[in-house]
Amino acid sequence: MADEPGAGSASTAARVASSPSGTLEATPPSGLPVGTSGSGAPTLEDVARVAGVSRATVSRVVNGQRRVAADIQAVVREAIATTGYVPNLAARSLVTRRTGAVIVVVSGVEEQGSPSTIDFADPFFGRVVGGMLRALRPRDVDPILMLAETDADRARVISSLRNGNADGALVVSTRGDDPMPRLLVDAGLPAVVFARPGRPIPLSFVDVANRDGARLAAEHLVARGCRHVAAISGPLDVPSAQDRLSGFQDAMARHGQAFVPTVGGNFTYESGVAAMASLLDAYEDLDGVFASNDLMALGAIEALQAAGRRVPDDVRVIGFDDSSVGALSRPALTSVRQPIEEMAAEMARILLDTIADPGRRVTSTIFEPTLRIRDSA
Amino acid sequence: MADEPGAGSASTAARVASSPSGTLEATPPSGLPVGTSGSGAPTLEDVARVAGVSRATVSRVVNGQRRVAADIQAVVREAIATTGYVPNLAARSLVTRRTGAVIVVVSGVEEQGSPSTIDFADPFFGRVVGGMLRALRPRDVDPILMLAETDADRARVISSLRNGNADGALVVSTRGDDPMPRLLVDAGLPAVVFARPGRPIPLSFVDVANRDGARLAAEHLVARGCRHVAAISGPLDVPSAQDRLSGFQDAMARHGQAFVPTVGGNFTYESGVAAMASLLDAYEDLDGVFASNDLMALGAIEALQAAGRRVPDDVRVIGFDDSSVGALSRPALTSVRQPIEEMAAEMARILLDTIADPGRRVTSTIFEPTLRIRDSA
DNA sequence: CCAGGGTCGGAGAGCGCTCTCGCGAAACTG
DNA sequence: CAGTTTCGCGAGAGCGCTCTCCGACCCTGG
Numbered sequence: 001m002a003d004e005p006g007a008g009s010a011s012t013a014a015r016v017a018s019s020p021s022g023t024l025e026a027t028p029p030s031g032l033p034v035g036t037s038g039s040g041a042p043t044l045e046d047v048a049r050v051a052g053v054s055r056a057t058v059s060r061v062v063n064g065q066r067r068v069a070a071d072i073q074a075v076v077r078e079a080i081a082t083t084g085y086v087p088n089l090a091a092r093s094l095v096t097r098r099t100g101a102v103i104v105v106v107s108g109v110e111e112q113g114s115p116s117t118i119d120f121a122d123p124f125f126g127r128v129v130g131g132m133l134r135a136l137r138p139r140d141v142d143p144i145l146m147l148a149e150t151d152a153d154r155a156r157v158i159s160s161l162r163n164g165n166a167d168g169a170l171v172v173s174t175r176g177d178d179p180m181p182r183l184l185v186d187a188g189l190p191a192v193v194f195a196r197p198g199r200p201i202p203l204s205f206v207d208v209a210n211r212d213g214a215r216l217a218a219e220h221l222v223a224r225g226c227r228h229v230a231a232i233s234g235p236l237d238v239p240s241a242q243d244r245l246s247g248f249q250d251a252m253a254r255h256g257q258a259f260v261p262t263v264g265g266n267f268t269y270e271s272g273v274a275a276m277a278s279l280l281d282a283y284e285d286l287d288g289v290f291a292s293n294d295l296m297a298l299g300a301i302e303a304l305q306a307a308g309r310r311v312p313d314d315v316r317v318i319g320f321d322d323s324s325v326g327a328l329s330r331p332a333l334t335s336v337r338q339p340i341e342e343m344a345a346e347m348a349r350i351l352l353d354t355i356a357d358p359g360r361r362v363t364s365t366i367f368e369p370t371l372r373i374r375d376s377a
Numbered sequence: 378m379a380d381e382p383g384a385g386s387a388s389t390a391a392r393v394a395s396s397p398s399g400t401l402e403a404t405p406p407s408g409l410p411v412g413t414s415g416s417g418a419p420t421l422e423d424v425a426r427v428a429g430v431s432r433a434t435v436s437r438v439v440n441g442q443r444r445v446a447a448d449i450q451a452v453v454r455e456a457i458a459t460t461g462y463v464p465n466l467a468a469r470s471l472v473t474r475r476t477g478a479v480i481v482v483v484s485g486v487e488e489q490g491s492p493s494t495i496d497f498a499d500p501f502f503g504r505v506v507g508g509m510l511r512a513l514r515p516r517d518v519d520p521i522l523m524l525a526e527t528d529a530d531r532a533r534v535i536s537s538l539r540n541g542n543a544d545g546a547l548v549v550s551t552r553g554d555d556p557m558p559r560l561l562v563d564a565g566l567p568a569v570v571f572a573r574p575g576r577p578i579p580l581s582f583v584d585v586a587n588r589d590g591a592r593l594a595a596e597h598l599v600a601r602g603c604r605h606v607a608a609i610s611g612p613l614d615v616p617s618a619q620d621r622l623s624g625f626q627d628a629m630a631r632h633g634q635a636f637v638p639t640v641g642g643n644f645t646y647e648s649g650v651a652a653m654a655s656l657l658d659a660y661e662d663l664d665g666v667f668a669s670n671d672l673m674a675l676g677a678i679e680a681l682q683a684a685g686r687r688v689p690d691d692v693r694v695i696g697f698d699d700s701s702v703g704a705l706s707r708p709a710l711t712s713v714r715q716p717i718e719e720m721a722a723e724m725a726r727i728l729l730d731t732i733a734d735p736g737r738r739v740t741s742t743i744f745e746p747t748l749r750i751r752d753s754a
Numbered sequence: 755c756c757a758g759g760g761t762c763g764g765a766g767a768g769c770g771c772t773c774t775c776g777c778g779a780a781a782c783t784g
Numbered sequence: 785c786a787g788t789t790t791c792g793c794g795a796g797a798g799c800g801c802t803c804t805c806c807g808a809c810c811c812t813g814g
Contacts, residue, residue, distance in 0.1 A: 041539060041540060041541075043769095043770055043771085044770065044771065044772095045770080045771095053793080053794085054793065054794045054795075055770090055771080055772090055794085055795095056772080056773080056793070056794060056795080056796095057792090057793060057794075059771070059772060059773085060772095060792095060793090063772085065772090065773090066791095066792080066793095067791075067792070068792075068793085069791095069792070069793090072792090072793085086536040086539065086540045087540070087770085087771075088471070088540050088541065088769085088770050088771070089467075089537075089540060089541075089542045089771095090466075090467045090468075090470040090471045090476070090541060090542070090769085090770080090771090091467075091471050091769070091770035091771040091772090091799090092770080092771055092772075093467040093771090093799095094465070094467045094468050094471055094769090094770080094771070094772090094799045094800065094801085095770090095771055095772045095773080095798080095799045096771085096772065096773095096799090097799085099467070101521065104522075119503075120500075120503035120504055120506060120507030120510075121500040121503050121504050121507070121701045122500065122503065122701075123497075123498040123499065123500055123503070125502075125503040125506075126496075126497035126498050126499065126500070126502040126503045127497055127498050129497060129502075129506075129522065130497030130498070133497075133522065133524055137524065142521050142522065142523060143521070143522045144478065144519050144520070144521050144522075145481075145506065145510065145519065145520045145521075145522060146519060147510055147514065159461075159463035160463075160466075162418050162463065163418055163463045163464065163465050163466065164418075164465060164467060165465075165466045165467070269705065295705075298705055302707075305707075324498050324499075324702065325701065325702050325705045325706075328646065328672075328675055328702050328705075328706055329705055329706050329707065330679070330682075330706065330707055420799095420800055420801085421800065421801065421802095422800075422801095430763075430764085431763065431764045431765075432764085432765090432800090432801080432802090433763070433764060433765080433766095433802080433803080434762090434763060434764075436801070436802060436803085437762095437763085437802095440802085442802090442803090443761095443762075443763095444761075444762070445762075445763080446761095446762070446763085449762090449763080464800085464801075465799085465800050465801070466801095467799085467800080467801090468769090468799070468800035468801040468802090469800080469801055469802075470769095470801090471769045471770065471771085471799090471800080471801070471802090472768080472769045472800090472801055472802045472803080473769090473801085473802065473803095474769085
């Protein structure tokens, strides 16, 4: 694998350059086809020389800061074009203390050894990133991806930020008790998180109206004639899971079903299967199920079919997320849709605004979910 | 876009800071919880002062370059800990010309207006990123995500690289005729691409043995007793689609079926449905289908079921990718698995090695696919 | 005991950029 | 037309870091 075929030639080249130092010392290293100046990429200095102006003026033209006479601007732009100049961001950020980059923190919590973090194969991840990209790119900001599973990871994120390697953080957490948001707030760093944090802290976030989404699901089931409805909930330490459940229960109560049998899952397919099975054991006459995410809904369908129940004929099932897996499964899953891409884009926008104006108040944007009706309910 | 809402407040802030200059000049801006020195994060200088050594020595300790006496090292580390020092990467990269970041280029081609790029919702994207992260993180390198749909995007990637905003590129292309690899090669920039480029160019890549995967599928279908097998291919300008198809055809020929009815798709679910429908029209007695990816296989199953065929009882279906959608669909999809995460990790490793030793030869790593047998075949 | 070599820390020069400051000229005012 | 502002540009000081010298010191051998 790591054999060294090129190593020889590289070090040879270095030696050639340095060995006849005595004679060459005074002369610049290369008396060869010098581009504009000494060695590599053209610098501000080079452009300034070509344009016959000062470094400062070129800088002003590049950044469009202060007014520069039109003719001089033309000359400078010309010089920039001929030299092929592009600003060195490291140098710039060294003085401006801005990087034009934000960290996308994919945050999870290590569970007894197994670093259970976000599932990268879950389309959720890609959709979030895609949405952020859409909002970041027009403002010429690039996302740096970082995982934060361990305390060390989190410390790394914080210090990266504190040292100005990035201007802010977009946090996508998998759990309600994630310590990352707290750390960010304590360090006074610009950040926005996806979904309302477990404990209230002064931090901007975007979220979906989980209760409304659950209500949508409840109303749909009722409208379809369901009379004995159950719920499969996510872990209740996750705020969104809590809201989805209570929102569902409340809505069902308003429609006459005061008690909703509920079993908890952990957002996985398997937990959906198990939850549905135990629900079926206890309540034989179920005709509707609301699962707090699509994976569990899919698991529920699996368990229902295994028990000989037809979906949606015997039992109707609604999920939450409108994930692509749900759309592709058979029967296609009816699901509460949260506009993930738009939410992610909004996160980026909020962060960028916060970075531009640090004094800005903490804000949150709540998106309204919609019901994506397919075959399962 | 470039309106100036922040400009006003920014200049206001600047004015506030500078106007009472007479009095404040000497004092650092914040008379607040000052860290160690003047203003923000601690610098090498600060650490040096605390430790009672020179900046150079601290630098040496931080980077472990030259031998530093053990006791001094201890003192320095102590000082680093108490000050909470973390190197400023901008400053470092300004002199080292290394950034400790690589660009992950998600490359696509704009098709008549609609910027059809990679589908972020596709688990493929997340798996690739996850795999890269696994290999990058131990070497303290962070990925910067960039989209490259337009020529302007690609130019931006190239100049980013040329200006040392990142040390190299990991390219994930969606199409065979992507111009990105070529640009990278021409600019002499370190890069690794996922999947063999359309036209051979001197660029490292990782790929899966597509032909072998197709052979696996063929052999499995034959072993299961299929006698009338068809194929749904991807766009043939994509090398992998080509290899999968020809590999499948060759393998089937070896097992006695010289002609394999084939319809082309474009890797989408819908194209799978359409392809299967037209296949069914022309060949009624099909008992096996190989699709060049999972989405099309899923579409094929849909079309088959719509036509009253049972899967796998009447017709067996095999996909390619072993995507999570395939695992969750019913019947669960039998599929050729490419170890995407490992492949992505290998990309990262190759890139890092190339960056460390630019003279290194172009390499490619081909991974062996495996067959993931589930219910559909 | 001293010369010579080797080790290890410090001084200082930049890397490429931004931004404040100041100066000269142009544009205004009375 | 003189006085005063405004405007536009250049000079130069760093931002925080690395890295090359260079000098101080220690160790060893003669």
